[in-house]
Amino acid sequence: MNKTPKAFLISDIICFALLLVFLFSLPTKLFKSPTSFVIEANNGNLLSAAIASDGQWRFPVADSVPVKFKDCIIAFEDKRFYNHFGIDFLAMSRAMRQNFKAKSVVSGGSTLTMQVIRLSRKQDRTIWQKLLEVILALRLELKYSKEEIIGLYAANAPFGSNVVGLEAASWRYYGRDAKTLSWGEMATLAVLPNSPSLVRPGKNSARLIKKRNDLLDKLAKLKYIDQSTANLSKLEPVPGKPLPLPQNAPHLLNRFKAERASLEINSTRIKSTLNEDIQLKINSILKRYNNRYRANDINNTSALVLDARTGQVVSYVGNIYQPENADLQSHVDMIKAPRSPGSTLKPLLYASMLNDGFILPHTLIPDIPTQIAGYSPQNYDLGYDGAISADKALSRSLNIPAVKMLQQYNYERFYDKLKKLGIGTLNQPADHYGLSLILGGSEVTMWDLANTYMGMVRTLNHFNTYKGLYNPDDYKQATYFTSDKKEEKDYQRTSFLDHGAIWATFNAMEEVMRPGDEGLWEQFSSSQRVAWKTGTSFGFRDAWAVGLTPNYIVCVWVGNADGEGRPGLVGIEAAAPVLFDIFKLLPNGKWFETPKTKLKKIKVCKQSGYKAGENCPDVAEELVPTAGEKTAVCPFHKLIHLDRTGTYRVTDQCESVTSMQHKSWFILPPAMEYYYKIKNSDYKSLPPFMTGCENNGGNNVMELIYPKNGAIVYIPLELDGTRGKIVLNAAHRNQNSKIYWHIDNEYVATTTNYHQLAVSPVPGKHTLTLVDENGERLVQFFTVLDKEKKQKD
Structure with missing residues (x-):
């Protein structure tokens, strides 16, 4: 009997509906179980990992599966994997015969594709579920390639205990990456998903060894390996107690967990920019120093290394990781923690004043007892120089000259400059910090501090590359993971700090006073030129050292995470030795090129460091930032009138003008002079007035x-x-x-x-x-x- 057109239409609709059901039967995301957070070094090796939120060690799907595992799992589970479309009818018919004969389930007949479906659904194994697995396996083969399917299996198969996936299993049982496993080790792991309970320490070892050895023989029979390799592999031991995973960058791992959503990264695994060798060595250096500092109850040390050429993080050690001792608070990431910066912001003020034409590198700055609105800063040595050049005040980290400079520059202006440079922890208005801003009265993070100095280094490095222009992206924060994003080129004629001011600042930082008489100099011997600065916060709570070369920026912090101060916790003694040991690990390179077109030769008064005036007797030509032309003329050299013997000052009321000697004299204000002449024996005080002459001073x-x-x-x-x-x-x-x-x-x-x-x-x-x-x-x-x-x- 012929079908009516209506019957044909119904059958077509049914077929179309079944086709739609088949096409949409596979979920968009096959596996929804949470995965472990994983940080890899830039060479792909595992640095740190954290257990997934459901208590399982489960790594995200890897880009590739080791060939040895493919061979082992195919030989063991599905030898016709590459020749079927998700269903192996020969294996299924064989399994049915064996199960019927044994009157129990002794063989499964499931393909790897079907096992992927079963792992993703986690349903009871019934006939109907088996039928559904067959349908979904066919659909899976249409959507995914064979390599992707075996990758899904490798990432989600159970390997005993709370270990899921080949990568997690390799690290938990052998402490190595799966790519490095031998045939015996890989064969051991390949048999586990079939019976994951075999890896219980001290139990089932004999069964596990037999299953592994049978697989090795099968691999030899299938010509994956020769028999001698199989026999040697049988001699290898099987794993016992699971091993802890590496924790070589735990604080960066936690940072990634906190920032993943904002970074718009879908996977819980990243390939970081960290250099594994340098990271491990810096971990070792910090542990060595920490063992020494613990005797003084100084418990925490951290270090950050940035590559100025790429804008990437080379090493990230947020703290000495000691989870066994909770009192040490080693879980706190001190790279992200706001702390008092001590003197580490002084170079930024020096650069800003050079940039804006307030000073020249050697301009004399007052260094005398100072009280400003009830605020009385003190130098670390409690002494005074009377007057000192700006660059030496920086190299010696004198507090009073720094406060005098900030008073001249204006703390509101400096506050705004710090924000533009990337210091993101200034949450209070400028008046809240006042002049104490330059002495550690605010808070900064290691991250912001290192990134600010990296922006300066990158700006100077790119002087020739950008033909004297500036790229604001040079001040972008460093990245700690590999990315395909390209740096934007938005060149500008001005920047926060110009090339000349940065160059002069780094020169001054290179002259920072290093230990000499204390017998510590050998610790600081270095084959490279390094511009660096230390810092110590009030109450000896934070010890800082930040150093830079054209290639690298290194920032070190030493202290206690709970803020407890300790005697001897000062930057030069606690942080600087760590800094220079880290620089010994880093490759050397050329020093910064002189940005000649951003410097100008001007005549400078040698004695005062100011732009030379007509009364300056000793003048030198110096390369200074172009804004130096705006600086004031030397205020300390003045023309005085002496009698014919040159002994007394005179006026025209007591000495004829023709008999006078007119001489330029270096005259400091009385308070500056009082201290200056103590340390400068060549300073000549003004001669007294001749008797009878009126003092017009x-x-x-x-x-x-x-x-x-x-x-x-x-x-x-x-x-x-x-x-x-x-x-x-x-x-x-x-x-x-x-x-x-x-x-x-x-x-x-x-x-x-x-x-x-x-x-x-x-x-x-x-x-x-x-x-x-x-x-x-x-x-x-x-x-x-x-x-x-x-x-x-």
Whole structure:
């Protein structure tokens, strides 16, 4: 009986519906189980891994499967794998005969394709489920290649205990990458998915060895290996207790886990940019130093190495990893932790002032007792130079000159510059930090600090590459994983810091004072030129060292993650030795090229470091950043008039102009002069005025060193409970002069030569008047805090 057109239409619809069901029967994502987070080195070797959220060691699907495993698993499970379409009818019919004869299930007949489907569905093994596996296996073969199918099997097959997948199994049982396994080792792993319970330490070893040896013989029979190789492989031991996975970059692994979503990376595995050899050696260096520092209860050390040429992370050691001792807080990633930077921001201020035309490299900066709105910075050695060149102030890391420079530059301007350079932890307004910003009064992370210096290095490195222009991408943060993204080329004529200012800053950083008399110099011997800076935070809580070459940036932090300070925790002693040991690992290279077109030769006063004026007698031509032309002319060289003998200063009231000697003289303000001449024996004080000559010098002959005008002071109690005293300190140009001291217009005392006076004025506002023997007067004000008010504050 012929079918009607309607019957044909119904049958077509049914066929089409079945076809649709078949085509869409396979889930878009076959395996939805969570996978372990995995970090590989740039050579593909495993650095660190974390167990998956379901408690299984399960690595993401690998790009390729080792040939040995393919041969072993195909020989053991599915020898016609490459010749069927997901179903091996010969194997199925053989299994049915064996099972019928034995009256139990002794053979499965499932192909690797069918096993992939079963692993993905995790359903009970019934006849209907078996039929569904057959259908889905056919669909799987249409969608995936044979290599992809075997890759899915290798990544998701059970290997005993909580180990899933070949890669995890290789590391858990043999402590090596699967690509390095021998035939005996690979054969052992290949038989496990069939009976994963065989790998229980101390149990089932005999059964496991027999199954492995049978497979080795089968491999020889199928000509994958020769019989002698099979026999030798039988002598290899089988694994016992699972091994821990490598933890050579655990903090970077945790960082990747936290940032994966924002990085838009789908896989939980990344091939990082870390150099395995350098990472392992730096781990070893930090452990060695940490063992030494632990004697002083300094528990944590971290290091970060960036490659300036590629903008990539070379080594990332967030802490000495000691999970067995929770009290040490080794899990804390100190590369991401905000900490006080100590003096490590000083080079950035120096570069900014050069860049904006505030100073030249050798410009003299005041180094005298300083009090600014109740803030009194101190140098580390508690001494004063009176005046010191800006580059030496940087190399010696003097605090008072740094504060004076920031006061001149303006802390709001510097705050904005730091944000532009990439310091992302300045969460408070600029006024919150004030001048303490330059002495570690803010917080930075190692990550931001190293990336900021890398931006400067990359800018200078690209001077010729970009033909004197700038690429803002040079200040982009380093990457720690390989990416196909290409660097954008958006050249600009200006940047945060110009080539000349960066070049001059690195030159100054190369001269940082290194240990000498302390007998530590040998630790710092290095075949490479390194520009570097140390830092120590208030209370000895953080020790820093940051160093750079044209190729690498190294940042080291030493301290306690909980913020506890320790005596001796200073940058030069704790962090700098680590820094230079790391630089010994890194390849040497040429130093920075001089950016000649971004430098200008100008005449500089040798004694003051300022742009030479008409009264500067000793002038030198120096290469300085082009903004140096905007700097002030030397203010310290002035023309003075001497008598015919050159002994006394004179005016036209007591000496004829024709008889005068006119001479340029280096004159520092009294307070600067007071300290400067102590350390500079060649400094010549101004000659005194001839008797009868009027002193037209004004009040510039005297200066109050402490307290500064408008200062607020507190007088503490002595140990015996009596009220203490403050020491007033003044400087006079004439060393032999007398100063008459008055407080609130009442005479107090007279001083000669060294003008210091201990007094104990009552709380309140006071007027301090100084009069010298020539009648010169200096009037200033200060306030003494009341004891009770101080305690409330």
